[in-house]
Amino acid sequence: xxxxxxxxxxxxxxxxxxxxxxxxxxxxxxxxxxxxxxxxxxxxxxxxxxxxxxxxxxxxxxxxxxxxxxxxxxxxxxxxxxxxxxxxxxxxxxxxxxxxxxxxxxxxxxxxxxxxxxxxxxxxxxxxxxxxxxxxxxxxxxxxxxxxxxxxxxxxxxxxxxxxxxxxxxxxxxxxxxxxxxxxxxxxxxxxxxxxxxxxxxxxxxxxxxxxxxxxxxxxxxxxxxxxxxxxxxxxxxxxxxxxxxxxxxxxxxxxxxxxxxxxxxxxxxxxxxxxxxxxxxxxxxxxxxxxxxxxxxxxxxxxxxxxxxxxxxxxxxxxxxxxxxxxxxxxxxxxxxxx
Amino acid sequence: xxxxxxxxxxxxxxxxxxxxxxxxxxxxxxxxxxxxxxxxxxxxxxxxxxxxxxxxxxxxxxxxxxxxxxxxxxxxxxxxxxxxxxxxxxxxxxxxxxxxxxxxxxxxxxxxxxxxxxxxxxxxxxxxxxxxxxxxxxxxxxxxxxxxxxxxxxxxxxxxxxxxxxxxxxxxxxxxxxxxxxxxxxxxxxxxxxxxxxxxxxxxxxxxxxxxxxxxxxxxxxxxxxxxxxxxxxxxxxxxxxxxxxxxxxxxxxxxxxxxxxxxxxxxx
Amino acid sequence: xxxxxxxxxxxxxxxxxxxxxxxxxxxxxxxxxxxxxxxxxxxxxxxxxxxxxxxxxxxxxxxxxxxxxxxxxxxxxxxxxxxxxxxxxxxxxxxxxxxxxxxxxxxxxxxxxxxxxxxxxxxxxxxxxxxxxxxxxxxxxxxxxxxxxxxxxxxxxxxxxxxxxxxxxxxxxxxxxxxxxxxxxxxxxxxxxxxxxxxxxxxxxxxxxxxxxxxxxxxxxxxxxxxxxxxxxxxxxxxxxxxxxxxxxxxxxxxxxxxxxxxxxxxxxxxxxxxxxxxxxxxxxxxxxxxxxxxxxxxxxxxxxxxxxxxxxxxxxxxxxxxxxxxxx
Numbered sequence: 059x060x061x062x063x064x065x066x067x068x069x070x071x072x073x074x075x076x077x078x079x080x081x082x083x084x085x086x087x088x089x090x091x092x093x094x095x096x097x098x099x100x101x102x103x104x105x106x107x108x109x110x111x112x113x114x115x116x117x118x119x120x121x122x123x124x125x126x127x128x129x130x131x132x133x134x135x136x137x138x139x140x141x142x143x144x145x146x147x148x149x150x151x152x153x154x155x156x157x158x159x160x161x162x163x164x165x166x167x168x169x170x171x172x173x174x175x176x177x178x179x180x181x182x183x184x185x186x187x188x189x190x191x192x193x194x195x196x197x198x199x200x201x202x203x204x205x206x207x208x209x210x211x212x213x214x215x216x217x218x219x220x221x222x223x224x225x226x227x228x229x230x231x232x233x234x235x236x237x238x239x240x241x242x243x244x245x246x247x248x249x250x251x252x253x254x255x256x257x258x259x260x261x262x263x264x265x266x267x268x269x270x271x272x273x274x275x276x277x278x279x280x281x282x283x284x285x286x287x288x289x290x291x292x293x294x295x296x297x298x299x300x301x302x303x304x305x306x307x308x309x310x311x312x313x314x315x316x317x318x319x320x321x322x323x324x325x326x327x328x329x330x331x332x333x334x335x336x337x338x339x340x341x342x343x344x345x346x347x348x349x350x351x352x353x354x355x356x357x358x359x360x361x362x363x364x365x366x367x368x369x370x371x372x373x374x375x376x377x378x379x380x381x382x383x384x385x386x387x388x389x390x391x392x393x394x395x396x397x398x
Numbered sequence: 399x400x401x402x403x404x405x406x407x408x409x410x411x412x413x414x415x416x417x418x419x420x421x422x423x424x425x426x427x428x429x430x431x432x433x434x435x436x437x438x439x440x441x442x443x444x445x446x447x448x449x450x451x452x453x454x455x456x457x458x459x460x461x462x463x464x465x466x467x468x469x470x471x472x473x474x475x476x477x478x479x480x481x482x483x484x485x486x487x488x489x490x491x492x493x494x495x496x497x498x499x500x501x502x503x504x505x506x507x508x509x510x511x512x513x514x515x516x517x518x519x520x521x522x523x524x525x526x527x528x529x530x531x532x533x534x535x536x537x538x539x540x541x542x543x544x545x546x547x548x549x550x551x552x553x554x555x556x557x558x559x560x561x562x563x564x565x566x567x568x569x570x571x572x573x574x575x576x577x578x579x580x581x582x583x584x585x586x587x588x589x590x591x592x593x594x595x596x597x598x599x600x601x602x603x604x605x606x607x608x609x610x611x612x613x614x615x616x617x618x619x620x621x622x623x624x625x626x627x628x629x630x631x632x633x634x635x636x637x638x639x640x641x642x643x644x645x646x647x648x649x650x651x652x653x654x655x656x657x658x659x660x661x662x663x664x665x666x667x
Numbered sequence: 668x669x670x671x672x673x674x675x676x677x678x679x680x681x682x683x684x685x686x687x688x689x690x691x692x693x694x695x696x697x698x699x700x701x702x703x704x705x706x707x708x709x710x711x712x713x714x715x716x717x718x719x720x721x722x723x724x725x726x727x728x729x730x731x732x733x734x735x736x737x738x739x740x741x742x743x744x745x746x747x748x749x750x751x752x753x754x755x756x757x758x759x760x761x762x763x764x765x766x767x768x769x770x771x772x773x774x775x776x777x778x779x780x781x782x783x784x785x786x787x788x789x790x791x792x793x794x795x796x797x798x799x800x801x802x803x804x805x806x807x808x809x810x811x812x813x814x815x816x817x818x819x820x821x822x823x824x825x826x827x828x829x830x831x832x833x834x835x836x837x838x839x840x841x842x843x844x845x846x847x848x849x850x851x852x853x854x855x856x857x858x859x860x861x862x863x864x865x866x867x868x869x870x871x872x873x874x875x876x877x878x879x880x881x882x883x884x885x886x887x888x889x890x891x892x893x894x895x896x897x898x899x900x901x902x903x904x905x906x907x908x909x910x911x912x913x914x915x916x917x918x919x920x921x922x923x924x925x926x927x928x929x930x931x932x933x934x935x936x937x938x939x940x941x942x943x944x945x946x947x948x949x950x951x952x953x954x955x956x957x958x959x960x961x962x963x964x965x966x967x968x969x970x971x972x973x974x975x976x977x978x979x980x981x982x983x984x985x986x987x988x989x990x991x992x993x994x995x996x
Contacts, residue, residue, distance in 0.1 A: 084941075107844060113774055141807070143807055143808060143811060145807075145808055145811035145812055145815060146811060147815070149814075149818055152810060165916040166485075181671045190643075191934060192600050200985065200989075201710045203989075204988075204989065209805045210807065211983055214805075214807050214810065215747065215810070215984075215988050216985065216988065218752065218810065218814055219813075219818060219985055219988070220981070222752075222918055222919065222977050222980070222981055223978070223981040225918075225970055225977065226918075226973070226975075226976075226977030226978055227974070227978075228970065229843045229971055229973070229974045230602045230965075230970055231589055231844075232976045233968075233969075233971055233974075234965065234968055274509075275508055276508055278503060278508065278510070280560070280748075281500070282500060282503050284488060284489050284492065284595045285487070285500060286483070286485075286486055286487035286488070288483040288551075289450055289482075289487070289488070291452060291472070292450060292452070292476065292479075292480065292481040292482075292483065292556075293450075293476055293480075293500060293501055293503040293504060293552075293556060294472050294473040294475070294476025294477070294504030294751070295502050295503060323818055323819075324818075324819070324820055327815065340491075340492075340493070340496050340958075341491060342511070342538065361577070370830075372826065372829075373826070373829070375822065376822060376823075376825070376826040376829075379822040379823065380817075380826075381816075381821070383819040386815075387796065
């Protein structure tokens with residue numbers, strides 16, 4: 059416990075990275091803006107045109123990437139503690155696929171003959187949250203009904219089973235619908251922050267804000283979960299309650315992020331690994347480091363997705379997979395000693 | 399009844415339907431070193447887990463320090479009874495000091511860092527187990543004996559007056575085993591802490607325990623002061639071996655010598 | 668065991684015959700028989716060019732996946748290992764799609780090679796990840812590694828399809844896993860791979876029996892554990908590749924078939940040799956039945972067979988998990 063050392067010092071590099079990337083990402087686009095103009099526009103001192111571009115087009119997208127990245131990364135870190143396995147991630151739990159069921163169902167139910175939506179597209183996040191919540195609740199319910207001794211493994215298995223179920227349902231719905239819907243749904247699955255509005259930012263931001271006090275209260279519990287179940291219980295941890303409540307927080311974070319940016323994968327898996335190596339998973343401020351790393355990853359992926367093959371914009375989720383997965387494999391081999 | 403550590407009243411428990419404890423009733427005195435002995439699968443470890451609320455009761459009732467097990471909150475119970483389980487596990491990159499601090503879970507406040515009390519308890523536990531100079535090491539860098547001592551330190555940092563140890567000498571060579579049990583004896587005498595220890599080695603029980611409970615097939619075969627329980631007749635009948643109990647010069651307690659399965663040899667007990 | 672095998676074989680024959688009759692329109696045995704004997708007309712055409720191929724492909728594909736799952740489960744001592752959940756099918760699918768969209772592969776041989784390469788690569792990746800995290804003995808870690816790799820490969824596949832929308836239309840149904848509308852020529856790919864896999868498995872049956880012990884004990888009785896594991900996983904990948912090339916990635920079949928096989932033999936654990944025979948049969952049977960169901964449940968539409976399997980397989984998996992307590996032991 060290095061409580062004497064101020065954790066901010068260790069967090070500073072990743073904070074600076076996120077900040078620098080924010081400036082760069084706000085500047086990059088169909089019309090490039092150098093950092094000083096970005097800063098001027100942010101401070102309300104730029105040209106009218108710059109301010110419009112920054113405030114209505116680019117900043118919501120950047121902010122959404124930052125917030126969604128943080129939420130997904132935190133969900134991953136919590137899950138890895140709950141199931142005591144560094145390979146766990148939000149997509150394992152069927153939450154992401156559950157959200158997909160919600161979205162496809164929404165597209166299917168509210169389309170008319172001409173493939174036009176009969177209700178506003180702004181309801182889509184709500185459908186995603188509903189889908190994620192149903193499948194998340196199913197995992198939690200199955201896991202808490204189970205009185206067996208090997209609960210972490212069971213949580214993973216139930217999650218994988220329900221994810222497969224959700225995938226099957228999605229496939230079925232897509233096959234039955236027109237191809238136009240299929241490609242729309244596919245875009246969503248791969249994950250993209252392209253269509254960001256301030257209300258998306260607000261929703262994800264409020265969700266994160268609501269979770270922070272809970273995480274602060276559960277700080278010691280989250281740390282205690284690294285012990286084997288029996289040792290954790292004899293130190294006074296109410297294991298079942300801790301597992302279920304943290305699982306619920308992880309489901310909530312995943313649902314809220316997935317609903318607004320789609321299924322951006324690998325952030326929840328990779329960010330905790332990176333934070334573990336550069337910050338240390340037992341130092342105070344670990345979760346902050348995880349969140350910032352997640353923000354950085356999604357923001358970087360989205361920025362890359364915009365500039366890699368203009369004018370075509372790749373979904374950010376494709377980039378997090380392309381970049382995140384090899385990175386993950388590398389970290390796995392490099393940090394082998396830390397998960398023995 | 400402050401002088402009762404734990405009492406079991408017709409307790410039954412099972413593993414996946416296979417009975418492990420069969421209507422066991424037992425009162426354990428406080429302030430002693432109590433050894434749970436018996437053949438493999440006799441229910442001694444299950445009894446310990448049941449007493450700490452780690453294993454479900456199928457029937458019966460357990461009281462710890464005069465209060466029914468179900469009436470304790472997890473944290474209150476943790477402040478009263480610490481336990482070292484049989485194969486504890488923590489991430490190998492955890493430092494010894496962080497591990498020991500985890501023993502303070504039930505004492506720590508939800509906000510802020512560890513208090514002065516927490517620090518003091520950890521330092522004391524590290525000192526007693528002679529782990530102070532290794533406190534910054536990661537668990538992966540420790541030898542088997544050191545690792546076991548680190549876990550003992552974590553258990554001691556919990557500052558509970560009652561401590562359960564489930565086969566604590568399992569991974570230790572004989573010198574480290576003696577060292578650990580000497581430590582237990584010291585703590586019992588100087589700080590008046592109670593210990594319940596599951597032990598395989600009858601000679602260890604003979605040497606260190608004040609009180610022995612002998613389990614046999616989910617029931618209690620004998621229960622009482624060490625020298626009254628560990629006798630030739632009882633050991634022979636419970637373990638099915640031939641043995642003799644011999645006094646040694648300069649030792650307070652006798653030693654148990656065994657030479658084979660019952661009546662395999664001509665030597666009669 | 669012999670009786671079980673014969674019963675399964677008869678059930679399979681019955682399912683195959685029923686599969687030729689069932690569909691949007693049910694035919695009489697006379698029509699089917701006439702069609703098979705070289706009859707003419709629309710009905711005969713449907714039977715010989717649609718129902719016969721999909722049934723044959725179903726049998727070969729199901730047998731391949733059943734055996735592939737059995738091999739993976741035996742070698743990893745993980746009751747939940749199977750090519751679908753471990754990302755092997757996703758690997759084969761990605762390579763096939765890469766071949767079709769990027770390299771313009773159209774030949775059967777090309778698709779077969781792509782599928783085999785993809786399956787082998789994914790298998791190698793998953794098992795080296797789980798070994799490098801010290802999780803060789805930990806079912807959760809292998810499963811998570813497989814899930815992660817599967818998700819990764821699937822997101823590559825999705826990206827490819829997003830870039831190439833025409834490919835999306837033609838490949839979407841293949842990707843969902845189905846036996847319908849597949850050229851019967853695909854059997855030229857699947858049958859040899861199945862034969863190689865089955866022959867290899869029978870050769871490996873005895874060492875696989877020994878591998879039920881822990882590695883150290885297996886080694887001490889003279890089994891080259893590393894080699895057996897490598898060869899068995901290679902065979903499992905080949906079998907999965909054949910199945911994927913024919914039917915697209917199909918989940919759960921490799922999981923359910925060996926479990927059903929074990930369940931059908933009462934009493935002591937059957938030998939690996941027996942399990943191989945039974946898994947081939949149960950796999951084929953389940954595949955044909957799921958395919959029949961896929962034709963019927965959303966008629967006049969056509970559900971992807973793998974979705975049907977998941978809808979049946981998931982509740983079964985959950986039930987299995989609830990029943991078995993000592994899974995993690």
